[in-house]
Amino acid sequence: MLEVINVKTTRKTELIDITHEIEKLLPNKDGICILFNPHTTAGLIVNEGADPSVKEDILAIFSQLAPEKFPYKHLEGNSPGHVKSALTGPTLILIVEKGKLLLGTWQKVFFAEYDGPRNRKVFLKFIEG
Amino acid sequence: MLEVINVKTTRKTELIDITHEIEKLLPNKDGICILFNPHTTAGLIVNEGADPSVKEDILAIFSQLAPEKFPYKHLEGNSPGHVKSALTGPTLILIVEKGKLLLGTWQKVFFAEYDGPRNRKVFLKFIEG
Amino acid sequence: MLEVINVKTTRKTELIDITHEIEKLLPNKDGICILFNPHTTAGLIVNEGADPSVKEDILAIFSQLAPEKFPYKHLEGNSPGHVKSALTGPTLILIVEKGKLLLGTWQKVFFAEYDGPRNRKVFLKFIEG
Numbered sequence: 001m002l003e004v005i006n007v008k009t010t011r012k013t014e015l016i017d018i019t020h021e022i023e024k025l026l027p028n029k030d031g032i033c034i035l036f037n038p039h040t041t042a043g044l045i046v047n048e049g050a051d052p053s054v055k056e057d058i059l060a061i062f063s064q065l066a067p068e069k070f071p072y073k074h075l076e077g078n079s080p081g082h083v084k085s086a087l088t089g090p091t092l093i094l095i096v097e098k099g100k101l102l103l104g105t106w107q108k109v110f111f112a113e114y115d116g117p118r119n120r121k122v123f124l125k126f127i128e129g
Numbered sequence: 130m131l132e133v134i135n136v137k138t139t140r141k142t143e144l145i146d147i148t149h150e151i152e153k154l155l156p157n158k159d160g161i162c163i164l165f166n167p168h169t170t171a172g173l174i175v176n177e178g179a180d181p182s183v184k185e186d187i188l189a190i191f192s193q194l195a196p197e198k199f200p201y202k203h204l205e206g207n208s209p210g211h212v213k214s215a216l217t218g219p220t221l222i223l224i225v226e227k228g229k230l231l232l233g234t235w236q237k238v239f240f241a242e243y244d245g246p247r248n249r250k251v252f253l254k255f256i257e258g
Numbered sequence: 259m260l261e262v263i264n265v266k267t268t269r270k271t272e273l274i275d276i277t278h279e280i281e282k283l284l285p286n287k288d289g290i291c292i293l294f295n296p297h298t299t300a301g302l303i304v305n306e307g308a309d310p311s312v313k314e315d316i317l318a319i320f321s322q323l324a325p326e327k328f329p330y331k332h333l334e335g336n337s338p339g340h341v342k343s344a345l346t347g348p349t350l351i352l353i354v355e356k357g358k359l360l361l362g363t364w365q366k367v368f369f370a371e372y373d374g375p376r377n378r379k380v381f382l383k384f385i386e387g
Binding site: 045 | 131160163165166167168187194195199200201202203204205208212214215216218219220222252254256257258
């Protein structure tokens with residue numbers, strides 16, 4: 001089973017909660033859910049979803065780690081996005097129980113946009129087991 | 130098969146070797162082992178376990194990347210932990226051969242505490258294959 | 259199915275495209291591909307493969323995040339490599355369709371050397387599903 005989640009980002013950098021979109025696509029079974037982001041200036045993050053300021057803090061520190069001003073060699077101006085993408089990774093594997101993601105109380109799954117706004121997608125594969 | 134590993138941390142930040150706890154739960158089969166950390170200020174790391182100073186160096190640099198002093202918006206005081214958690218990720222997938230983790234000579238699996246001390250847990254799912 | 263990809267690195271730090279080596283080992287089936295790096299000063303990264311300057315920018319920022327000059331306690335001189343390895347992780351899980359990796363247009367899979375030159379290896383396990 002291979003599904004696609006479409007994500008429309010609206011800012012240069014942002015974290016968008018896709019937990020509900022993932023669960024809508026899961027069958028009512030036990031197994032694992034592989035998420036894969038096919039973009040080189042984006043990522044997937046699991047973190048707190050209750051207080052939106054956590055998302056802002058994560059993105060603020062990321063922008064210090066990969067600053068806009070740096071003697072980058074790639075001339076498209078989006079090297080900070082490539083670096084952030086390399087740091088957070090393209091893939092997540094999550095445990096599924098009866099069609100629900102096994103997440104902690106405060107955890108949500110976020111699509112991480114590092115070079116938006118853009119139309120993005122995430123692939124989802126479910127494997128029973 | 131879904132199992133839980135309980136981890137009691139004793140410091141603000143530390144890496145705790147859970148390799149042995151993982152292997153105790155694995156059946157004597159080939160497959161993959163998915164580890165999932167349900168906490169938003171913790172993570173899972175694979176790195177050197179021989180010299181304990183490696184763990185200290187990793188945590189020392191992490192504390193530079195997400196410093197205590199920064200104009201964080203989240204007011205609980207644990208934003209550095211959230212950022213470190215986002216950087217190191219909530220999940221690991223490891224290869225299992227006859228009930229043993231396929232690891233390099235120096236590798237151990239660590240639970241990474243970024244906002245302790247706390248009682249933590251890690252979910253473990255084994256899939257034969 | 260467990261396979262090994264051998265990687266000979268030639269520089270202190272570099273990203274080496276192993277996408278083709280991975281695909282040569284995949285059966286002509288659907289499933290998932292788990293890659294595991296058994297080294298504690300190396301990693302696996304998915305990012306842009308078209309413009310080689312992206313690789314240089316990623317490595318340049320990584321060398322700022324884990325600088326050579328720092329009061330490290332591990333005395334082998336390769337603590338920056340351990341930290342970068344902890345940041346980028348030892349494992350990747352990729353989706354396979356009919357023996358081909360499901361990757362974005364610009365994505366390649368890189369072995370990340372952080373303490374070379376060395377002879378390295380990557381384990382590959384394919385699970386049908």
